[in-house]
Amino acid sequence: MRAVTVSPRGPGSLRLVEDWPEPAAEEGAILVEALAVGVCGTDQDIIAGERGDAPPDQERLVIGHESLGRVLEDPTGTLRRGDLVAAIVRHPDPVPCPNCAVDEWDMCRNGLYTEHGISGLPGFARDRWRVQPKFAVPLDATLARVGTLLEPTSVVAKAWEQIERFGQRARWDPRTVLVTGAGPIGLLAALLATQRGLTVHVLDRNTTGPKPGMVRALGASYHTGSVNELDFQPDVLVECTGSPTVVLDSMCKVGPNGIVCLTGMSSGGRTIDFDAGALNGTLVLENKVVFGSVTGNRRHWEQSVAALTRADHSWLDSLITHRIPMSDFTTAYEVSDEKIKVVLDLTA
Incomplete structure (x- = not known):
């Protein structure tokens, strides 16, 4: 079968292998025909040789972690032949740590987790793959064209769950949300904010292309320029760019008792002149919360299915x-820059 592979930590090693082995039985009882796999910045980093680890005793890694497939066989009876399914990316570490022991592998404390298509587990950019029932997430047939969005949606579902938990530390009546970055994660974060009935603003550097229209189609406001130029203080700020300047400006911009969720990843290696003392003062005196969030456990994937099912499917398709x-x-x-979300079609 075909598989898109790399030699981890080896830039320029992206290859389509035509005779890749069939998925091993130990990968899981459920055999799946791959329909599509989403592409994201993590894939770009792996292709550039900046991250990624092949499974033990293998030289190449099958990439792709945003999966969508159709069940071919499931001897466990968990799913039926023909069902749409996605596979949870992260698996708990073998020790396990206290969090992984209770199926909160998204909060692994010792870093020994594995991830499909990223670290230690083969990905989904191959014609067939297997998954354990515990990590198989069924999707309604209506999500057939947009099911690859389930993985990135799980990231923001977890982010919103944590935002709401932090908000319960005191009386909390959030009204205004700012999302920085209108890539897939930012747009999906805005979608989940509108589903919560909040007033949503999205800030991005693009002045043309599909992003402004997609934001407005959600009933949200689209802005360009800098965070500091905005004339309001959001109650919640979801940062999705990873830009160091935007991250620091976001911490300062959010209002009193505000919550800043960081989902973007900075590459590091860059220093900027910044008044850290002033930031410390505003965080303390105004009771602000700043936290990071990445990946999700099964609960967040199930929340994602519900969110995508409720959403306008034509809007999701345009993403x-x-x-x-x-x-x-x-x-x-x-x-x-013309791309928002790219999907590799394995049926074509």
Whole structure:
């Protein structure tokens, strides 16, 4: 079968292998025919050789962690043949740590977790894959065109769950949300904010293209420029760019008792001149919360299914700006400002 692979930590090693082995039985009892796999910045980092680890005793890693497939066989009876399914990316560590022991592998404390298509487990950019019932998430047939959005939605579902938990430390009546960055994570964070009945603002550097219209289609406001130029203080700020300047400005911008959730990843290696003392003062005196959030456990994936099912499916479909056939796989991994979400179609 076909598989998109890399030699981890080896830039320029992206290859389509035509005779990749069938998925091993120990990967899981449920055999799945791959339909599509989403592409994100993590894939770009792996292709660039900046991260990624192959499974034990293997030299190459099958990439792709935003999965969508159709069940071919499930001897456990958990799913039926033909059901749509996605696979949870992170698996708990083998020790396990206290969090992994209670299925909160998204909060692993010792870093020994594995992740499909990223670290220690084969990904889903292959014709067939297997999954354990515990990590198989069924989707309604109505999500067939947009099911690859389940993984990124699980990231923001977890973020919103934690935001709401932090908010319960005192009387909390949030009204205004600012999302920085209108990539897939930012747009999905805005979607979940509108589903909560909040007034939503999205800040991005793009002045043209599909992003402004997609934000307005949610009933949200679209802004360009800097965080400091905005004339309001949000109650909640979801930072999705990873830009060091935007991260620091976001901590200062959020209002008293405000909550800042960081979902973007900074590359590091850059220093900027910043008044850390002033930031410390505003965080303390105004009771602000700043926290990071990444990946999700099964609860968050199930929340994602509910959120996507409630959403306007035509809006979700427009979020996927490029659908690339497997025969043209390299195009899917090319970086372009014209792209929002790219999906590699394994049926083409």
